[in-house]
Amino acid sequence: MAFELPTLPYAHNALEPHIDTKTMEIHHGKHHQAYVTNLNNAIAGSDAEKLSIEDICKNISKYPAPVRNNGGGHFNHSLFWKVMAPNAGGNPTGDLAAAIDSAFGSLDTLKTQLNTAGTTRFGSGWAWLIVQNGKLAVCSTPNQDNPLMDIAEVKGTPILGIDVWEHAYYLHYQNRRPDYLAAFWNVVNWNQVAENLKNAK
C-alpha cells in the first residue's frame, strides 16, 4: 500500500500571520508531496511496502539513503502539521504540563531548550521534544532524520517536532530563524502534544 500525503487539518492560511499561506502551500503541497512520492518510489517492490512509516524509521539502517531521507521527510512532516493549529499556543495542561515541569522545571525552560536546539542545528534539520525512558527530553537531528531512527544520536518517541529547514521559514523570515522559532509558540498545538505523550507511554 502506497503512502499518501495527509490532508492538512486546517486551511493553508490558518496559521497566519505566524506562518504564511504561501509557505504552507509549498511546504505541504510540494515538499511533503515530494517526500511521499520519492518514498513510494524508493520502496516499490520491497518488504517495506507492507510496513508502517514508524516501523520503517525504527529499522532505517537496513534501507538505502532515499528511504531514510524521504521516509523521514514523510513521518516528520505528518507530525509537524498536527502539532500546529490556528488559535493555539498558550500553556499545556494536565499530564503534559506536569511532565514538562518535572523534566525542565518550567515551560519557559522547555521553550528555551527547543529554541536552542533549533537555532544550533547547523544546515537543515529538526528540533524535537521526545519521550525517552518515560521522561521528556529535547534533541535535534540533521536533514530528515528523527529520533525514531535506529541511527539517530538521541533516540526516543517524538511528541513535538519543529522543522528548521530553511524552506519552513525562508519566504517570511529569511535568515531570521530565531524569529520563526519564537513565532512557532503561537501556533503550537499542546492538545495534540498531550495526546502524543499519552500514546508514547
Next chain:
Amino acid sequence: MTNDRRGFLKKSAAFTLGAVAAQALGSANLNELEHISESIQQLSAEAAIFTLPELPYAYEALEPIIDKQTMEIHHSRHHKAYVDNLNKALDGKNNTRSIEDILSTVSKEDKAVRNNGGGHYNHSLFWMLMKPNPENKTNPATGKIAEAINSSFGSFDEFKKQFSEAGMKRFGSGWAWLYAENKKLKIGSTPNQDNPLMDNAEIKGAPLLALDVWEHAYYLKHQNKRADYVNNWWALVNWDKVNEFYEKV
C-alpha cells in the same frame, strides 16, 4: 568608533599589507590582492579578524538569474554571520593563520570553526565565481579549463550534467564542487559548509568551481525548484576565474 568603521580600517590595513605582499610576489592581480588582504592578519596585539569581502558587483547585477533580494540577504546577512561567528569562535586564540590554512586542519578545531570558517571560505569563493550576464547569453567554459573539462568528462554537456546532479542530489544543505585532486578534475558535493580543503571532508582537493545549494541560495525566487536554480546558474559562471584557479594547481 563604530564596529563597522573599525572593520573598515582593519580591512584597509590588511589590504595594504596584502598589496605589499603581492607586489613582493610579483603579482599585479587585483583579485589576488583582495584574497590576500582577506586572509592577512593584523599585526597589532589584537587577535586576527576576518572581514566580509565586498561583492565584486552590485546586488542587482546578477538579475534576472539571481534576484537582488537573495544576493543582498545572502551576502550581508548569511555570509556576514559566518564571518562574525568565525571571529567569535577564534576569539582569544590569537589566530595568525589564513582561512585556507585553518580549514586544512579543521578536524582539530571546534565545530563552530568548521561551520563558520567553511561558510566564510565557500561564500568568498562563490561570489568570485559568478559574473553578470543580464542578457542570459549561453556561457560555455573557455580556455584551458574547457580543454581539461572535455578530456576529463568527454564534453561540456556531460560535465554540466554531472555537476548539476551533484547539486541536485545533495540532500539538505550543502555545495557542489569541481575540484582538482592530484591535478585530476573531479566532481563532488559536501554537506552544510564543508569543502574539499577540509582534512575531514569526504572529497579532498583544490576547489575550482562551487555552487551553493542551501535553500537560502534560491528559495525566494525558486522555492522548492532547486533544478531551475541550478540550470539557470550556468549562465553566471565566471570562467576566467575558474581558469585562474586551475592554473594554480
